[in-house]
Each structure stands twice: as structure tokens, then as C-alpha cells.
Amino acid sequence: MKTALERRRATFLRGHHAEWVALLFLLAKGYRPLARRYAASGGEIDLIVMRGDTIAFVEVKARGLMDDALSAITAAKRRRFSRAVRAWLSRNDWAVNKTWRADAVFIAPKTWPRHIVSAFELEMG
Template sequence: MRTALERRRATFLRGHYAEWIALLLLLSKGYRPLARRYAAAGGEIDLIVTRGDTIVFVEVKARGSMEDALSAITATKRRRFSRAARAWLSRHPRAQGRTWRADAVFIAPRRLPRHVMSAFELEVF
């Protein structure tokens, strides 16, 4: 039986791995990274990428099944994510004239990663 510390470490490593997979997927689609694991205002954004005139804030969810991954972004998570996005935008004034979007990348074993554009509404102002 695994200890709580071992489970936390395994979860952390699975999340780190999932973020790398998501980043590789987005790079293959022409996105350029701006930040990884950005934390501010009580929220965290896994990836911030850009393509063209759009800045994309990306939530990565890795679960045991794709169905679990797809349902893992709760209202509380969306609020915290949006607070962190507002904080990032306030620190990057050149981003003000660009388009912003909240995407998600879902990862599950033995399935291709799934990138969902505009996965949820970004509450920026």
C-alpha cells in the first residue's frame, strides 16, 4: 500500500508529464509557449501559449479515463483559473489588445490527447 506522500508524488509526476504532452501537442499545432505553471491570485494556469494574435490560457487534465478528464474542470477551478489569467494580463500590458481564450487539453491512458478550444468562458473582467 502506498503512503499519502507517495500518492502525492505520483500525482505530481503524472501532472508534470501530462503538461509536457500537452505542450508538445500545442507546439505541433503552431502555438508558442509564453509560460508554464503560472500561479497568482490563488489560481494556477498550466500553460500560456500564443498563436497569431491570440493568447491561450490552457488547463491540462490527466485522469484515468477520458470521461473523468473531461468532467474535471469544476466551477471553482474556472474561477481560480480566471483570477490567475487576470493577474497575468495585468502584468503584461501588451496583451491587452489581443484575443484571449481558455483552452483545455485532456489526457488519459491509451488515448490521444484531446485539445478543446474555448473549453470554458474566461472571466477576465
């Protein structure tokens, strides 16, 4: 039986691996990375990527089943994520005139990553 520390470490490593898989998947789709694991204002953005004039703030979720991954972005997570987006934008004024969106990449074993464009609305107010 694993200790709490071992479980946290395994979860951290699974998430870290999923973020790399998601990044490689997005690179193959023509996105270029701007930041990884950006944390500010009590929230975290797993990946920030850009393609053309669009900046995608990406939440990566890895679960044992794709359906579990799809339901893993809660309202509280969206609020924290949006706070981090606002903080990133306040520090990157060159991005103000770009198109922004909140994407998600879902990772599950034995399936291709699933990229959802505009997976949820950013709370910019």
C-alpha cells in the same frame, strides 16, 4: 499500500508529465509557449500559449479515462484559473489587445491528447 506522501508525489509527477505532453501537442499545432505553471492570486494556469493574435490559457487534465478528464474542470477551478489569468494580463500589458480564451487539453492513457478550444468562459469581471 502507498502513503499519502507517495500518492501526492505520483499525482504531481503524472500532472507534470501530462503538461509536457500537452505542450508538445500544442507546439505541433503551431502554438508558441509564453509561460508554464503560472501561479498568482490563488490560481494556476498550466500553460499559456500563443498562435497568431490569440493567447490561449490552457488547463491540462490527466485522468485514467478521457470522460473523467472531461468532467474535471469545476466551477471553483474556473474561478481560480480566471483570477490567475487576470493577474497575468495585469503584468503583461502587451497582451491587452490580443484575443484571449481558456482552452483545455485532456490526457488519458492510450489516446491522443484532446484539445478543446474555448473549453470554458474566462471570468474577467
